[in-house]
Amino acid sequence: MEPRQLFVFSLLIVGLSAKCSFTQICSSSGVCEVPSKLPELTEPGNSGLSAGSPWPCPMYDSKNVCCNTNQISELNSQFQVIDNVFGSGAAGGLGCGICAANLKFFWCAFTCAPNQADFVLPEDQQVLYDPDSLDYMKVLVVTVEVNPTTACELFESCKKTPFAIQVTDMHSSEGFLNFQGVNAMSMGSVYIKMKYPEDSGFNGKMFPCSYDAVRFGNHLHGYDKVTSCSCGNCDALCTYTLPFKKPATFEGANFVLIGVTWGVVLLLGAIAFFATHTYNKRRSAEMMDNSINSSP
Numbered sequence: 067m068e069p070r071q072l073f074v075f076s077l078l079i080v081g082l083s084a085k086c087s088f089t090q091i092c093s094s095s096g097v098c099e100v101p102s103k104l105p106e107l108t109e110p111g112n113s114g115l116s117a118g119s120p121w122p123c124p125m126y127d128s129k130n131v132c133c134n135t136n137q138i139s140e141l142n143s144q145f146q147v148i149d150n151v152f153g154s155g156a157a158g159g160l161g162c163g164i165c166a167a168n169l170k171f172f173w174c175a176f177t178c179a180p181n182q183a184d185f186v187l188p189e190d191q192q193v194l195y196d197p198d199s200l201d202y203m204k205v206l207v208v209t210v211e212v213n214p215t216t217a218c219e220l221f222e223s224c225k226k227t228p229f230a231i232q233v234t235d236m237h238s239s240e241g242f243l244n245f246q247g248v249n250a251m252s253m254g255s256v257y258i259k260m261k262y263p264e265d266s267g268f269n270g271k272m273f274p275c276s277y278d279a280v281r282f283g284n285h286l287h288g289y290d291k292v293t294s295c296s297c298g299n300c301d302a303l304c305t306y307t308l309p310f311k312k313p314a315t316f317e318g319a320n321f322v323l324i325g326v327t328w329g330v331v332l333l334l335g336a337i338a339f340f341a342t343h344t345y346n347k348r349r350s351a352e353m354m355d356n357s358i359n360s361s362p
Contacts, residue, residue, distance in 0.1 A: 085183035086132035101206040103188035110180040123174035124288025133178035163293035165224035167286040185211045185268040198252040211267030219272035226299045275300035
């Protein structure tokens with residue numbers, strides 16, 4: 067195939083895969099309906115760039131997207147939560163800005179990516195029990211396919227943040243995303259089932275927590291002012307030292323005490339030697355005298 071033909075073929079593939087699979091509608095008063103599956107896959111539009119709210123997904127600048135103004139407003143609210151739980155606003159300053167940027171990238175892809183239909187597979191609206199509100203609620207059930215490498219990279223960038231450490235269910239790459247999928251019920255009226263196919267699914271580059279954001283202008287996934295992580299929330303940034311070092315021969319020894327001890331040992335040994343020698347010599351002399359005296 068000629069290079070030009072290959073290029074045109076690639077454009078066709080991208081064009082075919084640029085489809086949207088679900089949407090959400092809100093009233094002018096801000097009351098939002100439960101997200102719904104689109105009757106048929108639709109082309110992405112440019113509603114994201116014309117939104118009144120700040121644009122939360124700069125990685126899709128100048129691109130047609132699958133989210134509308136209602137969803138963009140909701141993303142902005144949720145991203146404030148991400149910053150306060152995982153990012154620079156976390157308690158004690160122990161959040162990781164790179165983790166927060168990676169999470170925003172992931173949820174931007176879920177909500178706005180031009181090829182949303184490739185990995186976001188909505189099913190039907192159902193009434194399910196929400197463990198957060200302890201009540202039943204109507205939600206859209208969605209399956210999200212995530213490449214295992216992407217899921218692992220995302221988890222690795224966040225696993226040492228305080229919230230991820232405290233929540234036992236988030237102690238693995240799958241658990242980290244599954245937990246967020248379940249909690250999307252109360253936050254977005256969506257119940258998300260995560261799947262991890264080896265050769266498909268969302269496959270986005272996630273930055274490691276050790277990435278030097280300051281060195282590269284604090285710019286990540288299109289976000290500005292992204293703060294670097296620290297040893298407190300990223301093992302790769304910790305410099306470990308051995309708790310003790312193997313001592314050199316006689317290191318820390320008290321040579322005066324050693325000298326006195328060996329001196330006493332040698333002195334006692336000498337005394338014992340001469341005492342034994344004198345006793346044996348005297349004993350031999352006595353035996354000789356007795357032998358002479360007893361002779362006829």
